[in-house]
Amino acid sequence: MDIIAKNIRHLRLQQKLSQEQLGMDLQISQSAVASYESGRNEPSVKMLLKLSDYFKMPVDVLVRADLSRTDEKGLMKIGNRLLLPVQMGPEGKDNVEVVTAKSSAGYLNGYADPEYIESLSSMKLPIHITGKHRAFPIKGDSMPPASTGDFVVGRYVESLRELRDGDTYVLVTREDGIVYKRVYKEEGKGQPLIQLHSDNPAYEPYAVKATQVLELWEHVCLLRMHDRKPEDINIDSMIGFLRSMKVEMKGKIA
Numbered sequence: 001m002d003i004i005a006k007n008i009r010h011l012r013l014q015q016k017l018s019q020e021q022l023g024m025d026l027q028i029s030q031s032a033v034a035s036y037e038s039g040r041n042e043p044s045v046k047m048l049l050k051l052s053d054y055f056k057m058p059v060d061v062l063v064r065a066d067l068s069r070t071d072e073k074g075l076m077k078i079g080n081r082l083l084l085p086v087q088m089g090p091e092g093k094d095n096v097e098v099v100t101a102k103s104s105a106g107y108l109n110g111y112a113d114p115e116y117i118e119s120l121s122s123m124k125l126p127i128h129i130t131g132k133h134r135a136f137p138i139k140g141d142s143m144p145p146a147s148t149g150d151f152v153v154g155r156y157v158e159s160l161r162e163l164r165d166g167d168t169y170v171l172v173t174r175e176d177g178i179v180y181k182r183v184y185k186e187e188g189k190g191q192p193l194i195q196l197h198s199d200n201p202a203y204e205p206y207a208v209k210a211t212q213v214l215e216l217w218e219h220v221c222l223l224r225m226h227d228r229k230p231e232d233i234n235i236d237s238m239i240g241f242l243r244s245m246k247v248e249m250k251g252k253i254a
Contacts, residue, residue, distance in 0.1 A: 134156070
């Protein structure tokens, strides 16, 4: 079934609407709704906008994401971009999407692309988590004990207002891409700034404009993979690592 057709049917059934009721609300016939859901006809751009307003769902999601495999209540708009929720595993438990060193090269362009997010591998942590979580690769030695090859699992933070001074976060910025730092808010004249500090004193702190921060992920745990060769680090080795329970925890776990 075409993805648009599948999504229209999924959203209609989720809201317990008949085809006739949906058609009345959209000011179209029941047969038109049926044709959209069967894939016989595709909705026009005008109708897609109507559907978007009706279901409170971005058009990009309607035409590209398989809503039957996601928790659409967790979809969030960031400016004019979309953040998809993490993939849902068996029994509705959240998986953690893994941005590998290889896939991180395209993250700045792909973080809001549903196809890119769906292409990421996923895994489960041996702890109960709530919310959207993603694992990011570490580069360098600016934030010991984390070092190249390790992964930081972060919980998505919806607003910079939730940022807590002195805590560590994975930030996605327009200039630097993925960075892991200890952060501090700096209010003043002009645009608010975020001060990024390294725990390694060899690295000087620096500031970025709040408007340059695309995503913010609160540190949840560190997966220390430093005893493995870079070429040996993949999703399978990470899962094996988790099974050994060598997980360093930090922060609140729901």
